[in-house]
Amino acid sequence: MDITQRIAQFENMCREDPDNDMAHFSLAGAYNQAGRFDDAATHYLRCIELNPAMSKAYQLAGAALMACGRTDDAAEILKKGYVEASQRGDLMPRNAIAELLEQLGEEIPQVEAKDPQEVHGEGAFICKRTGRPGTQMPRPPFRGPVGEWIRENISKETFDAWIAQGTKVINELRLDLSREEDAEIYDQHMREFLGIDEDLYAQLMGRAKA
Numbered sequence: 001m002d003i004t005q006r007i008a009q010f011e012n013m014c015r016e017d018p019d020n021d022m023a024h025f026s027l028a029g030a031y032n033q034a035g036r037f038d039d040a041a042t043h044y045l046r047c048i049e050l051n052p053a054m055s056k057a058y059q060l061a062g063a064a065l066m067a068c069g070r071t072d073d074a075a076e077i078l079k080k081g082y083v084e085a086s087q088r089g090d091l092m093p094r095n096a097i098a099e100l101l102e103q104l105g106e107e108i109p110q111v112e113a114k115d116p117q118e119v120h121g122e123g124a125f126i127c128k129r130t131g132r133p134g135t136q137m138p139r140p141p142f143r144g145p146v147g148e149w150i151r152e153n154i155s156k157e158t159f160d161a162w163i164a165q166g167t168k169v170i171n172e173l174r175l176d177l178s179r180e181e182d183a184e185i186y187d188q189h190m191r192e193f194l195g196i197d198e199d200l201y202a203q204l205m206g207r208a209k210a
Helices: 003-016 021-033 037-050 055-067 071-088 091-104 116-120 145-153 156-173 180-194 198-209
Strands: none
Touching: 003 021, 003 156, 003 180, 021 037, 021 055, 021 156, 021 180, 037 055, 037 071, 055 071, 055 091, 071 091, 145 198, 156 180
């Protein structure tokens, strides 16, 4: 499936469920891949509006705004994201946001970075996709490095949300998962939904081959 088809699919999902933060996040990612940075920023910002805890969305919204020349807007959302990520203990998005602010020549907000366990409670499992506490899956949802990454980083609640979204993908695209090309389309939608970008996917698959 090419990028135009994926955009159409995610646009349809957002129309059907306009309050689904993950649908907006996925649509924004598809727009970003297509070089439609202003549209990408719009849907990353909608995602933040629906789920202010998703630190990654602030980072990507800022990057998209920078890509379309909206540097003042980018600085504003990145500073908000830096504070949010710091207060939630989301250190990876926080550090990435700091790098973007430095590129803009903006001062980084003075806020203490909290330990995730301090914010969410000792032993809490934090979903890297949503920034929310959740339940860690007892085992990978399927074999291989991608399945193991999902178990280590994605909550059961988020993966269950993907299963519901994936059912829509199967029905609307009339996929037959016994066909290799259809299974790859399904997997690509899953990776986009869960935040596994092409670089991370290549890294995971490279480990499997090593």
